[in-house]
Amino acid sequence: MIARKKIVRIFCLIAGLINMPAAGQAQTLAQLIDGAKKEGQLVLSWGTGTMGGIEGAQTMEKAFNKKYGLNLPFKFSPGPAMPQFASRIIQEEKAGQPASSDLFIGSENHVARMSLKKLDWPKIFPHITKPMTDWDNRVLIVVSRTPGFTYNTNLVRANEVPQNIEDTLNPKWQGKIASTPYAASFDRLALAWGEEKTTAFMHKFTKQVAGLIRCGEEERVANGEFAMLAFNCDLADANDMREKGAPVNGRIFKDAGILSYWYLAVPSNSAHPNGASLLAAFLLTKEGQDILWNTEKTSSHLVEGTYMYKFVKEQERQSVKFYANPVSDVVKNQENQSRVRQKFQDILAGK
Amino acid sequence: MISIAGVSKNFSADDRSVAALRSVHLEVNRGEFFVLLGPSGSGKTTLLRAVAGLEKPDQGEISLDGKLVYSRSQGLCAPPEERQVGMVFQSYAIWPHLTVAENIGLVLTHGRLRLSKKEAAARIHHSLSLVQLQDFETRPARLLSGGQQQRVALARALAINPALVLMDEPLSNLDARLREEVRANIKKLAVQIGMTVLYVTHDQIEAMMLADQIAVMAHGEILQVGRPAELYRHPASALVAEFFGSINWIRGMAHGNNRVETELGPLWVADSRHCHGAVIVGVRPEDVHLQRSSNENENRIEGKVRNSVFLGDQIVCEIDVRGKILIAKGSPNDGEPSDTVFVYLPRERLVVFSDRVPSDSLG
């Protein structure tokens, strides 16, 4: 056992030594571009429902290389869901293997557990502002999401659409509401409401819930199997479905404004960290955001002119107050947050 | 009992059609022990399975006990369960998941008879006692030896009191000593119960010991039907003659009378009027008599003894007659043959066919 651990440590050390100089020295844009050129390619992987999946990666490849005058081929393969992927990269890092993806995208709960590279983003890239970064420059906010509910416009008439979250307790919806098996967004609700109030609400809410579906299965609301999905993970899926002609719509609860982010991060075992850093920065430009919008209907509310920028501004004008869960907080309160999440999941599962 | 008329059956394998039965006609009388004898591939098993209803012929008619069970022209083919026969399979087909008693009980309680458990028990006991297995009722069938399985198969076939029992080489998987014992038992039972048996074998000794009537088959055809002695003495063809033990063949020319000019000189035969041209004359080794001297001329030829083997109950000699080797079997009581002998071939023992010497293909 001891010998193995030692080998792991030595291995990590060697891997670190190889990677350190490049990352350490790259403090200017020119150095990053130079480093990326030497790296020769980018190995990328995330779920197909994230950042436009395969199509998004292809579009990024062209625009990114043009922007920085590079010719890096993107080796993209669709990856598993974010948590599994985070866990995989963590294990790869522990095993001394290069990460399956040079750039990771995930929520605050995923990145908070990973070993990540730091970079003085605002200094190197003028378009990156301080609020876009978190956890001492380890992560960048690339997508802002506003969880709310998805509803079937045939089953829920315009005057019945819930405004506040308590409206979901209307007996009319009993047995017609779906929620998610992982109790999405309720943990974030607890940040605004406090654990006690949220728990009390959930005990009432779970009686309304007929079944559990994943985010991304919104068509089961569209085809009438459920009248509503609450919380969903974001409104983007609902909007996307509506544009395809499905009878669904997505709204946020006026009393439960939640902002949840997807972060970009360069794992410490990234095989091509320079290219990855450049790509991360690129995705925070308006051009990069446009790609995300065109392929996946997602954007960051921190980049001026994006859909989310306008959406959040508009909601705030209607005096919706948004809560977020910064990565630095997650790092501190990890265990408590896990416990709360597990509790909410158990309540929804009917334990 | 069994009446088979014009039954044909073709099998197709690998895009080729093989005739297993060619327009077979056969009559089996009630109470007869009828043996189908032939080499493998002669169609005898196919014929048996057609009688059982396990094989559907392409042509002809079969009736059992006066009742039509298969008729091509009437589009009739009674399923096996309606034919009321007993059958012993070559592999015995003893159901390994049942006990000895259950093997027999199943056909009694769930077969045509639908006996109650109680009635069945008595029958089981009776049929097992017929084969001396009454103490094995509760034994799992898979734990029986080959000979015991064979007896269970027999008991099962007899239990339903069938008018007809079909047996498909039932002795071929037994060792020689056991075979004799079971063979005797089968014959005894057949006589005792008075049942009709259709029995398939490739062993002519078995056939001759068991049969009232034998039908010799080859290439899907019945060559000859008759009592064992009749077939032995008066085979209808060289093929049949060959099949019943060894025989010496002598080439010759016939002219439509009783005299045949052969490679050994002229031979008188009982009847060769129907033969013209090239013939073969057959004589069994035990009918080749050896004499020290000869006073008469008819069918007596001088020869030299090349080799003789003493077998205890008989002496087998190879005799060179004008360059042709004849095999002779004699009694040891006749004494050692001298070097030069006269071979006597009795005319009533000679068979003549306008045929060439059959090949050894008849096994």
Added chain:
Amino acid sequence: MKGRGLAVAISATALLPVLGLLLLVLWMGFWQNGPGEPIVYTTSHFRKIFTDAFTYKTFLNTLGFATTAVLVALFFAIPLAWLVERTNLPGKSFILAIVTLGALLPTFFTAMGWVFLLHPRIGIVNRFLMDIFGLTQAPLNVASIVGMGWVEGLGLSSIAFVMIVATYRSMDPALEEAARVHGLGIFRTLLYVTLPLTFPGILAAAIYVFTIALSAFEVPAIIGLSNKIFTFATFIFYKIQPLEELPSYGVAGAVSTILIILALLLSWSYFRLLRFSHRYAVVTGKAYRPQPVELGSKGRLLAWSFLGFYFTVAKLLPLLLLVWAALLRYFQPPSWAALAQVSMNNFYGLPWKLLLHGAWNTLILMLAVPTLTLFLCLAISWTVLRSGVRFRVLFDAVAFLPHAVPHLILAIASMFAALFLLRNVVPLYGSLLILVFVYTISRISFATRIINNSLAQIHPELEEAAFVGGLKLLQVMRKILIPLLKPALVYAWIWMALLCYRELTMASVLVTSQANVTLPMIVWSLWLGGSLNQAAAANLVVLICMVPVVLLYFVFGRRSRIAEGA
């Protein structure tokens, strides 16, 4: 027998990883932290599981679901196998082709389809029945344990069919004929002779289906969760794939341990039964092909109605839904309004380059895995049936294990092995090789069952004659056994290739890069990513590509009688 040692050694080499992986899973259940971290042992996972009432509820759900699936699969597979193997029903090649092709339909479409048919609110059949009989409540509910079992069982009936056909073929037909001749009739013969005699084979198929159902994810996730019914598979899945947490493999390991114990109990009872039935193998003295049972006009009608019903619910319906989904922008129940939206858009948007890459990898797997598996399983079967070495039954038992252990667990264990135990020995992780390795291990039991069946049919004297003639074992294998076993080997090969093609459970854990991405994995991630319709389109494309391959096999197969070879 020269070369005996080699065969035994190959068998042992093939079977050791099986044991190794299982031990790894058991070990994992006691880890406090994730793999790679310093190992701290704990029994807390087990304590948590056993003290939680939810576990027992889930356990009962899982048992009910898997049992229903087995019953449904057998309900269709047994008569189907009997009709194909023992009757004069025409069009057997057609039936075989449909069953084989049907195995390529992904389960999650079937699951969604049955929601459309039998959902209490939106189910078409339910609405129809309610209209006719004036019911106020839906009579059928797919979102129940029985409903889930029905859908899963339909999907698994193909594989059950294949295994049962093999059993029928290895039985001495004289055993059935003896019953027919002595007056039992078709039905009674089936009931009292055929079924009891094929029981070991049916049981093996049942256990196989049962364990697949134990770890089946799609149906419980899509149908079960819509009514908050959890099974172990969904339970483990959300432990391994939570939304916000990192996967807790310790809990997964602990739950897996329960499943393994369950599976071992099953295997143990199977082997007890087999010990009693080993002597069932009555070798026939004759090489005749049994006369097929004549179906009368009534029987034929019944048979075709049965087949028609089966093909409609198990194959045609999912296929139609697949086409339907592929042509729509979002999945909705069939209606005139929906028909107006039909387009080919989903096909234009497919990631063709990646699909091509996945197809290449899948092709390699479909060629390599069956070949390697057959090679190993020949050695194992020979060791078990012919070598006469002591403990050969042990070989058989271990070869049966992958049959009984959920594939999800095998995959997780081998991922750990590749990442933490073997990383300095063989760079397996993220390579196609690890898929070859794990797929092969998982199919060992399937192939040994089929080869064992066939090898038992071949009289040992055929080989002994060759040994006496001075041939070595390898030559005997090549010159005598393989040619004689060829029909069975080809059949097993084709089926393993098909199973490889549709394998998703293991791929979802082990596919980590473009280097080893497979077709079903691409389809699956399209679905997970929220585009069910693109997934349908991708699947349809792949299915259409497979049609000529399967047809070719049957055209070629008819000539060389491969289709009859199981």
